[in-house]
Amino acid sequence: MTPQTTGPARYVIIGNGVAGTTAADTLRKGDPQCRIDIVGDEPYPLYNRVALPNVLKGKTAPERTIIRQIAWHAQNRVELHLETTVTRVDTERKVVTTSDGRDFVYDKLLIATGGRPNPLRAEGVDGVKGIYNFQTLDDTKAIVARTEAARAAVTVGGSFIAYELTEGFRHRNIPTHWLVRGPRFLHRIVDEDGGALVDQLAREVGVETHYGESVVSVEKTGGEVSAVMTTSGKRLECNLVGVGVGLTLRTEFLRSTPVKVNVGVVTNEYLETSVPDVYAAGDVAEFFDPYVGTHNQMGTWNSASAHGRTSAQNMLGARQAFDEVPYYTSTMFESQMAAIGSTPDVRPDMEAISRVDMNARVYRRLFFYEGRLAGAVLVGDIRVRRQLMDVIRGRQVVPPEERAQLAAV
Numbered sequence: 235m236t237p238q239t240t241g242p243a244r245y246v247i248i249g250n251g252v253a254g255t256t257a258a259d260t261l262r263k264g265d266p267q268c269r270i271d272i273v274g275d276e277p278y279p280l281y282n283r284v285a286l287p288n289v290l291k292g293k294t295a296p297e298r299t300i301i302r303q304i305a306w307h308a309q310n311r312v313e314l315h316l317e318t319t320v321t322r323v324d325t326e327r328k329v330v331t332t333s334d335g336r337d338f339v340y341d342k343l344l345i346a347t348g349g350r351p352n353p354l355r356a357e358g359v360d361g362v363k364g365i366y367n368f369q370t371l372d373d374t375k376a377i378v379a380r381t382e383a384a385r386a387a388v389t390v391g392g393s394f395i396a397y398e399l400t401e402g403f404r405h406r407n408i409p410t411h412w413l414v415r416g417p418r419f420l421h422r423i424v425d426e427d428g429g430a431l432v433d434q435l436a437r438e439v440g441v442e443t444h445y446g447e448s449v450v451s452v453e454k455t456g457g458e459v460s461a462v463m464t465t466s467g468k469r470l471e472c473n474l475v476g477v478g479v480g481l482t483l484r485t486e487f488l489r490s491t492p493v494k495v496n497v498g499v500v501t502n503e504y505l506e507t508s509v510p511d512v513y514a515a516g517d518v519a520e521f522f523d524p525y526v527g528t529h530n531q532m533g534t535w536n537s538a539s540a541h542g543r544t545s546a547q548n549m550l551g552a553r554q555a556f557d558e559v560p561y562y563t564s565t566m567f568e569s570q571m572a573a574i575g576s577t578p579d580v581r582p583d584m585e586a587i588s589r590v591d592m593n594a595r596v597y598r599r600l601f602f603y604e605g606r607l608a609g610a611v612l613v614g615d616i617r618v619r620r621q622l623m624d625v626i627r628g629r630q631v632v633p634p635e636e637r638a639q640l641a642a643v
């Protein structure tokens with residue numbers, strides 16, 4: 235074990251996304267003397283991932299997404315090491331090692347590494363140009379450059395990322411086929427009615443939707459994608475493919491440590507991992523969620539930011555449980571959509587109640603756990619989001635007659 239220093243505390247943060255950067259900010263405010271090193275493998279200081287769909291649409295300039303300038307780090311004495319990958323952690327000696335051979339000794343360590351998007355797996359896909367994931371600012375710049383010459387696009391996936399790609403392409407007037415492997419968009423949380431409404435919204439703006447379909451093989455011309463073959467044997471010509479088929483959380487550098495990893499880095503409600511002085515926050519944390527009494531993993535900006543704050547406060551000596559209702563709002567073609575709190579992908583035993591009005595294009599589905607509202611998904615009119623978040627926070631049992639009222643559209 236590295237002896238505890240008598241000097242200022244040394245904090246090392248892996249990942250300079252919103253979780254890691256919020257943690258650095260909180261640590262600096264709570265301990266003016268401490269040393270903070272933050273290691274990130276992208277070339278940028280914190281930028282707003284939530285704004286990337288607007289960059290894709292051409293509504294926001296790439297540089298406008300940067301929300302923490304390099305100068306902020308210098309002013310706050312946060313040592314930022316960009317384009318640097320953490321390859322190893324030794325929790326016995328309390329040392330983090332990077333790809334360029336540097337060692338960072340820590341007293342407390344935060345893992346805030348998010349996830350890496352899964353690539354498209356299909357025959358003939360290797361090395362073919364024109365196929366993109368959508369996770370980083372660099373991905374977005376590359377896709378935008380490609381859209382200039384795009385004649386037709388295919389998007390793959392039933393998640394928000396696949397939706398954002400589809401909407402970005404159609405916003406640029408690129409004819410787009412959207413392949414969803416499941417029976418509908420977000421099929422684990424949206425029922426048939428909700429799926430039908432999303433489908434209607436997509437088709438109204440000219441998107442061709444295909445369910446139960448994925449890409450089985452890719453055709454190329456001169457090294458560039460020229461068509462894809464789908465599961466059911468359709469051949470779709472395209473010179474742009476957008477892929478949103480989930481993330482693999484980035485934990486590879488923990489392999490030789492006793493830090494417990496399941497899908498993500500497992501933590502308790504204080505965001506402490508199974509190893510003392512090691513914490514996890516943001517997308518990569520599989521944290522104990524008191525709202526649903528089980529471990530949970532989120533992919534929302536507000537929960538990543540709140541995780542960063544809570545983990546840092548606990549690293550500073552507080553004992554604060556994570557207690558925030560996550561939410562994700564986005565456009566849904568010409569409409570809007572929100573997902574709030576916890577959904578049945580986390581606890582399949584939740585009760586669900588839903589209402590739809592196809593004419594008004596409004597859909598609401600609420601999820602109850604042990605009689606309490608735990609989450610919701612809304613399409614169309616999402617103004618009720620704040621009220622529902624308050625009900626979730628209140629943790630009161632909602633009687634059956636009031637449940638129907640809350641769900642009414």
Ligand SMILES: Cc1cc2nc3c(=O)[nH]c(=O)nc-3n(C[C@H](O)[C@H](O)[C@H](O)COP(=O)(O)OP(=O)(O)OC[C@H]3O[C@@H](n4cnc5c(N)ncnc54)[C@H](O)[C@@H]3O)c2cc1C
Nearest residue numbers: 249251252253274275283319320347348516517533534535
């Ligand atoms: C296109 C897009 C749109 C989105 N839209 C919304 C939205 O509308 N609403 C919403 O709530 N959420 C949205 N999200 C999700 C939201 O952006 C994420 O939940 C949030 O950014 C997660 O923050 P994080 O800090 O946990 O991880 P990340 O932002 O992923 O940051 C982790 C950082 O760590 C780096 N890293 C990983 N491993 C290492 C390593 N070994 N060494 C060094 N660095 C490493 C990564 O490269 C990355 O820079 C969207 C995401 C995307 C991609």
